[in-house]
Structure formats: structure tokens, C-alpha cells
Amino acid sequence: MSTLENKVCIVTGAASGIGKAIATRYAEDGAKVVIADLKIDAARKAAEEINAKTKGEAMAVEMDVTDEDMVNAGVQKVAATWGRIDVLVSNAGVQIVHKVEDFPFAEWKKLLAIHLDGAFLTSKAVIPHMKRQGGGAILFMGSVHSKEASALKAPYVTAKHGLLGLARVIAKEGGEHGIRTNVICPGFVKTPLVEKQIPEQAQDLGISEDEVISKVMLGETVDTEFTTVEDIAAVAHFFAAFPSNALTGQSLVASHGWYMN
Structure with a gap:
């Protein structure tokens, strides 16, 4: 079974929820994990917890994934500290619900920025490092809403569909460099x-x-x-540790059978 021991893994939105569960699962396998989050105090606390209870290492980095300078600075800090970047999990996200005709345009743009701009900017920042070292894994946190629609969630459904397209483009561009890109699609967690x-x-x-x-x-x-955060962390570990380009440009739904394809 492939391992993440000593792999350097950046997880955005990892101070709590699914992101924290993924970072913890990676560290349990011996990875060096970066808790990249807008809430730096919560990120530091999560890193302390992971350091105390796993064989891996964790560090906190303040990151607003919609801010290109902040993303680039955070990724540079990781590379300077640990020398490489093996895995990116673009997980940071929010949810805002309204009917389309009631949706404030500013909130539409905010949600798209966090989900889509965040995935783009973090990927753009780590790809040169992955190219230099001969490979890496990029994971986007999609959703069943990458495949299906629900009322009241226009920008969320739009963003989660968009992540499939971005992942496939990066998979095409990154293949010759050993960079794999896949999308995790949870049901309701x-x-x-x-x-x-x-x-x-x-x-x-x-x-x-x-x-x-x-x-x-x-x-x-x-x-x-x-679906549990541990379920999604197990999928994230599988994708991150997969040893070859055989599994790239794909999406995997974990939803207790809500969506089947």
C-alpha cells in the first residue's frame, strides 16, 4: 500500500471540518501537513493537536485562497521550510443559499472566488514546485453538486461543476510531469x-x-x-497516495449512494 510518509501536503481550509480530518489522516501516515486557513489561531490549534497525536508533523499558514499574493507567500513558506510540495488539497469553501432571483451578486462572486479562484491560485502556485521535483497530486474538494443540482445553490453548484473542468485541464497539462489531479465529491457531511x-x-x-x-x-x-469527515479523509488519502498517472482527471463520489454513476 502506498504511503504518504515524509510527503509535504498543503490542505486549505484545514482548521476544522473535512480539511482538518484530511490533514490528520495524512499526518497519521507520517506526512508533513500544512494547515492553510484564513483563521490562523484555529489553524495553529489544529496543527498543535496533529503534532501531539500523530507521527507526522504539522504547521499552520495563514491563507486567504482568493488573495494571489497571500497564496504565493504561503506556498513559498512551505517550500522554504520543508523543501518540496507533494500534495495540494484545495478544500476551502463556503455555502450561501438563496433563490437565483434573490441572490446578491456580491455573494455570488464571493462564493465563486473562494471555490474556483482558490483552486486555481493554489494550483498555479504549487505546480512549478511539483514540476521541479518530478510529480505531485492535486485534489479538489468537489461535491455531489459537481454532478447534480439542488435548489437555492446556484453559485455552489456552478463552482463545483467548474472544478471538474479545471482538474481535467491540469491533469492534461501535468501528466508529462507526473502531476495527478482528481476531484473528491462528498455527499452531505x-x-x-x-x-x-x-x-x-x-x-x-x-x-x-x-x-x-x-x-x-x-x-x-x-x-x-x-457521510463522515473520516470517509472523505480516506478518499483523500487514496487519491494522494496513488502511485501513478493511471488515476488522474477523475472524480469519486462518496455519498451513501445519493448519486451513482
């Missing part, structure tokens, strides 16, 4: 991001919070279960 949506959707749709969970979020799953 019970993170603070999802918990925040439950009352918002209940209000917008005029139904109870229990109905949002059982019908809107989990109604199409095979077992009405949320």
Missing part, C-alpha cells in the same frame, strides 16, 4: 457548514428542519446516513 444550512433551508423551503435532513439532504441516500 455533517460539518458546521451543513448544520448552518439546515435552518436556512427550512426557512427558505417552508418545511421543518427534520424534513430538510430526511428529505432534502438524505432522502436519496441508501441508508439516510450522513
